[in-house]
Amino acid sequence: MTVFLEKYIIPILVGLFVIVLAANPMHFSWLQRGASLLASLVLGGFVSWNLTRRNKKKASEIKTEMKEERIFVSVAPEDLMKIHKGHTEIQANKLTASYIGKWIKVSGTVQNVSKSLDNQKVYVSLDDEGSSIFDYFFEQMAFSSDQWLERLEIIPRGHHMTVIGQIDGIDSHRLSLVNCELIDVA
Numbered sequence: 369m370t371v372f373l374e375k376y377i378i379p380i381l382v383g384l385f386v387i388v389l390a391a392n393p394m395h396f397s398w399l400q401r402g403a404s405l406l407a408s409l410v411l412g413g414f415v416s417w418n419l420t421r422r423n424k425k426k427a428s429e430i431k432t433e434m435k436e437e438r439i440f441v442s443v444a445p446e447d448l449m450k451i452h453k454g455h456t457e458i459q460a461n462k463l464t465a466s467y468i469g470k471w472i473k474v475s476g477t478v479q480n481v482s483k484s485l486d487n488q489k490v491y492v493s494l495d496d497e498g499s500s501i502f503d504y505f506f507e508q509m510a511f512s513s514d515q516w517l518e519r520l521e522i523i524p525r526g527h528h529m530t531v532i533g534q535i536d537g538i539d540s541h542r543l544s545l546v547n548c549e550l551i552d553v554a
Contacts, residue, residue, distance in 0.1 A: 374419060382412065438471045441535070445474050445543045452540035464538045472545065475530040475552075481520045490517050492548075494529060519550060528554040 385408055389401055396404070448467060452460040476494030483490055523529065530552040533545030 378412075378415070382408075438534075440471045440473065440532075441467055443467070443472075445472065448535075448538050448543060449540055452538065457539075460538075460540075467535050467538065469534060471532055471534050472543075473530065473532045473551070474543070474545070475528065478523055478525055478527050478529050480525070481523065483517060490520055492520060492529070492531070494531070523553055 389396075389405060392401065448464060451463050454460075455463065474494065479493040479495045481490065481492050529550065531545070531548050532551055533548035535543065536546040537544035
């Protein structure tokens with residue numbers, strides 16, 4: 369309804385108002401015409417501001433809903449990385465592009481836990497039972513970096529960990545995840 373109002377009704381009303389002001393069938397003085405024009409501009413500005421504010425609120429709600437939707441892939445990390453081994457980098461990037469931004473659940477043995485130089489990220493390197501090394505990038509999301517560090521700094525090397533994260537990059541020897549969440553530590 370708002371789009372119909374913005375695209376059709378308001379322009380028609382403004383056009384009719386301008387025609388009435390120009391034709392002056394009621395014989396208004398220039399002062400009355402000017403006051404009417406000023407009042408209509410103020411009213412139009414208010415309506416426009418209000419509609420824009422409402423549309424921005426709706427757009428932000430839609431973006432929030434879209435952010436919460438997680439599409440999980442059912443492909444093993446090793447299979448994603450194998451795509452790079454049989455193709456050139458450009459070919460493999462095209463083949464794996466549809467996985468970027470999707471979510472994946474991975475498990476492995478903790479090899480290392482470290483913080484970024486700016487203390488905004490916690491990095492965890494997992495070795496998937498000796499087959500290959502994955503780098504999981506824990507970006508600050510629902511928890512601060514310190515909260516992740518508190519949970520991750522007590523996990524010793526060699527313990528098994530399960531993580532879900534959003535795929536950020538794939539190459540022949542690494543799967544990079546962002547927005548990760550720790551699911552289980554054994």
